[in-house]
Amino acid sequence: MFYLTPVFRYEKPQSGRLREHHQFGIEYYGSFSAYADAEVISVAKSLFDELGVTQLELHLNSIGCPECRKGYSAALKEYFHRFDDRLCPTCLERLEKNPLRVLDCKVEDCKEIAKGAPLVTDYLCEHCVEHREKLHKALQSMGISYVDDPYIVRGLDYYTGTVFEFVSTAIGSQGTVCGGGRYNNLCQEIGGKEIPAVGFGMGIERLIMVMENSALSFGEAPSGQIYIAPIGEQQNLLALRIVDELRKKGISASTDIMEKSLKAQMKYADKCGFRYVVVLGDEEAEKGEVTVKCMATKEQTVMKIEDLYKLF
Ligand SMILES: [Zn+2]
Ligand SMILES: [Zn+2]
Structure with missing residues (x-):
């Protein structure tokens, strides 16, 4: 499935983020295999290639399944609580609800502390390790290079296993132009059947910003015949x-x-x-x-x- 749609932000937008923006995305339903992850990633990659957007890095991580995340969350909590006096107020809150999100904080002090945090890769169960390795092999086979980035957590609770971001090296701190991952339990969590899924979303305005910064041409507007x-x-x-x-x-x-x-x-x-x-x-x-x-x-x-x- 794919969509191209306006998206509205409810809370006050951070700087560089818009109240309304447009998003393109695809969702692949029905496969547990890491090959589906690889295919979804390759769709995003081909799109960037087609547009001539080259200053991009694919950052890849696995945040594990609910099983392995239990142990990891506990380890993160224990680690970060040692820095209660230095963490920002938002992170102190996050620590109770979803400790993974502390890894995502943009506040300098929090970022510094996060550098020493336990890595998710040390807590993955056998199944998640296997899935991660299979995805690496598939990407290598397709010639798609990636950066192993244990700090990508995507900030959303529904992700299971694979998470990824395409990060632009052409724009500053708001460099993520595409983010996605696997969400095997989401369908069930919102009342449907158990259907594995993997997908990504891409911000159109962000993409245009990257293209402008790279002085890429948008081509001629099609004219009538x-x-x-x-x-x-x-x-x-x-x-x-x-x-x-x-x-x-x-x-x-x-x-x-x-x-x-x-x-x-x-x-x-x-x-x-x-x-x-x-x-x-x-x-x-x-x-x-x-x-x-x-x-x-x-x-x-x-x-x-x-x-x-x-x-x-
Ligand atoms: Zn697992
Ligand atoms: Zn923080």
Whole structure:
């Protein structure tokens, strides 16, 4: 499944974050295998490659299943409580609810303390170790490089095992452009069946920011293929029909819907970058034949109205 949708933040947005942003994501349901994780990661990677976004690092971690996380949470609690006097108030709260999130804190002091914290990889159960190694092998086989990063925890309780982030080296501290992981228990937790899943979400505005910072081109906006310029009301009706038929054939066609003069229409067609322009007057309508002007070469061809689609 994929989605492309606006997302709204309820709490006060931190700096560099938006109240409303747009997110693209995919979700893969039904496989417990690490190969599914690898495939999902490769989809994100191909997308970045396609856009020319190269200054990216894939950070990868496993935060274990609920079984191995019990031991790890306890170890984190014990470790961080030694620094109760230095941790920020948010972290002190996190320590009770979800100690993993302390690893994610952006406050300097907390970050410093987190450096000495026990590593999740030392607490993974046999099954989680196996899954992690399998994913590493799959990524290596696909030539996708990654950084083992035990500090990626993704801040959401539903993740199981794999978590990952694509981090840009082109923008500052808000460098994560894509984040995801595996969430085998989420379906069940919200009342569904037990269905394993893995996926990612990608912030479009963040991605655009990275592309701008890397001076990447966004390409030309697609322009229309053919513009029919009718002269007079009778021909306007005919033009509407021609355009409708061309569109049904998948051709991007347009005509006058503002009842502009021919001169104004030609100016408009030129500005919009249409590939072909056709003037439709009484004579053309009568004969069923029009002169097609190619805007790039200025070449003119006479052809039957019903053959216009053959231009494409
Ligand atoms: Zn486990
Ligand atoms: Zn903190």
